[in-house]
Amino acid sequence: MSNFRTFRAPDTRSALAMVKAALGADAIILATKEVDNGLFRAKEIEVTAGLPEVPSMPRVSAAKAYAAPVLLPAPKAEAPAPAPAPRRAESSDELQGLRASMEEMRSELRRMGSQVRMERELQLPPPAAELLSLLINRGVEDALAEACVRQALEQSSNLSRSTLLSAVRNALSQRVIAGTAPWISEGGRRRIVALVGPTGVGKTTSVAKIAARALMGSKQKVAMITVDTYRIGASEQLTRYGEIMNVPTFVARDRVELTRAIERCGNAELILVDSAGRSMNEAVARQAEMLRSVEGISLCLTVSACTGPREMAAAAERYRSLAPEQLLFTKVDEASGPGSLLSASVRIGRPIVAVSDGQRVPEDIHALSGADLVELVLGERRAAQTAGAR
Ligand SMILES: Nc1nc2c(ncn2[C@@H]2O[C@H](COP(=O)(O)OP(=O)(O)OP(=O)(O)O)[C@@H](O)[C@H]2O)c(=O)[nH]1
Ligand SMILES: [Mg+2]
Missing domain, CATH: 1.10.8 (Helicase, Ruva Protein; domain 3)
Structure with missing residues (x-):
């Protein structure tokens, strides 16, 4: 680090603006403190900043620099024009490293x-x-x-x-409220769980993960139904999972077909219902009305943990009217700050029954305890690493 300098201003914003004007955007802040200027002058903020040292070019001896084979005879009358200074080829790794540390400095x-x-x-x-x-x-x-x-x-x-x-x-x-994972058996009692939520968050993938967990873990009888006849290829997506896992899978376009599909699930202990991701409030309400016609159904609001706090609050409000019984958070692996899941759970007052952290079926889904969820929010551990990941 070189060029240490201190800057004083009435507030932090002005002090940082002075740093930027004098040293540029790459400046590194080394220290900030409040300076008490005595009884008659206002307090000030003092910022000490510097610039990272640029790695110096390797020295090359003049003899070496001109050692390239001479293809043409040098002109006799004039001194040879100096060859361009040898430039060190920066590898893309070095450049990437430099960029990453600059980004780190900026976020700091x-x-x-x-x-x-x-x-x-x-x-x-x-x-x-x-x-x-x-x-x-x-x-x-x-x-x-x-x-x-x-x-x-x-x-x-x-x-x-x-x-x-x-x-x-x-x-x-x-x-934080942690709940029981949907794949945990309740002693033979039939459970019907429908995953609802915004588009593309991972509902269908999560349905497949939960089904596989219930099949493999406690050898439960499982069936799946999709009411997603909105998006092209959506019902085929779930049906394909059904074929691979050998789980009966049905498609229902309306209330009547849904009732019939539930009947066809026979003695399945766990019935998982996949729904269409919809962004319009009326579409959400229409779908919810259809799902709620099934007695004993439990709605599991599925939201991506990558959703920022503001969007998460909006999604929680949009789905609040559905009165979902449970929450499931996906894409925790892609979220730089999954803390918004905590806010959503608090807003809706419902338990988080599972978190998903990848695309693999069924490995990337976990039931976390309250303490594990807190560690996830604080960034101390990843979902799959949490002690209680089940
Ligand atoms: N990184 C990551 N990707 C995920 C996760 N869960 C699902 N995905 C991926 O997200 C994409 C969308 O998944 P879907 O299961 O089709 O999402 P959906 O909510 O059913 O989508 P719609 O039905 O269109 O609303 C796929 O590429 C999944 O593999 C997760 O936890 N982490
Ligand atoms: Mg889907």
């Missing part, structure tokens, strides 16, 4: 900016502001994240980061 800059803002605007002590910023970066809705951090502050005997973190863990686990 953003994180520190938002942390300092939280310290000042929400009047939080630094470790609490850091944990709040962590939760928000992990996708937890702002208000929920703040409530957890404030609760942690009230219950912590001291303000060390580790004490606060365990209090935040506590606050999160009081809110």
Whole structure:
């Protein structure tokens, strides 16, 4: 690192703007602190920043540099024009590494900016502001994240980061609701579970995963029904899984056909219903009305964990009228901050019965305990690594 410089401004935003103007977007922030200027002058924010050192070019001796074979006789009268300086060929790996560390620096800059803002605007002590910023970066809705951090502050005997973190863990686990996985047998009692939710989140794949788990794990009798006659090829997708697993699979276009299909499932202990992903509220309501005509059916709202907090809140509101009994989160493997699953569960007040973290059927689906879900939200562990992954 070279060119250390300090910048002072009345607030963080202006100080960071000064850093950017003087050192450019690649500047690395080394430290920020509040400077008390005494009784008669306002406090200031001091930022120390520097620029990463650019790796120097390897030195090449003049003799070596001109050692290329001479194809034409050199002109006698004039001195030979200097050959271009040898340039080191950057490998694409090096460039990629450089780009990744620049991106890291930028996000660190953003994180520190938002942390300092939280310290000042929400009047939080630094470790609490850091944990709040962590939760928000992990996708937890702002208000929920703040409530957890404030609760942690009230219950912590001291303000060390580790004490606060365990209090935040506590606050999160009081809110997260873990449920029983749909593939767990309830002693022979018939269960009918329909997966509903936005388009393309992984409903059909999850139906196949759950069916395979129930078949393999507890040797239950399983049947599948699809009411997705909206999208071309949708019913074939489930039917194909049915053929591979040797599970009876039916297609139902309306209420009457659905009732008939349930009858045809015979003595199946678990009946899984796949539905069409719809984005329009009326379409969602129409489909729900058809599904609710089945006595004892349980709706499992399936949402991708990649959905950001705002979109997740909107999806939770859109499907709230369906009164889903359970929640299933998919694509946890692709989510940089799966914290929005916590907010959705809190909004709807329903348990998370499974999370899916990949495309493999049936490996990539897990039932997590409340504690495991908290670790997933905090980014301490991946779904498949959680101690309780079943
Ligand atoms: N990375 C990842 N991909 C997944 C996961 N679950 C499903 N997918 C993939 O997501 C894509 C869509 O999956 P589908 O099961 O067809 O989704 P759907 O919700 O049934 O889609 P519609 O019926 O069109 O609404 C497929 O490529 C799946 O392999 C998951 O947990 N992680
Ligand atoms: Mg589907």
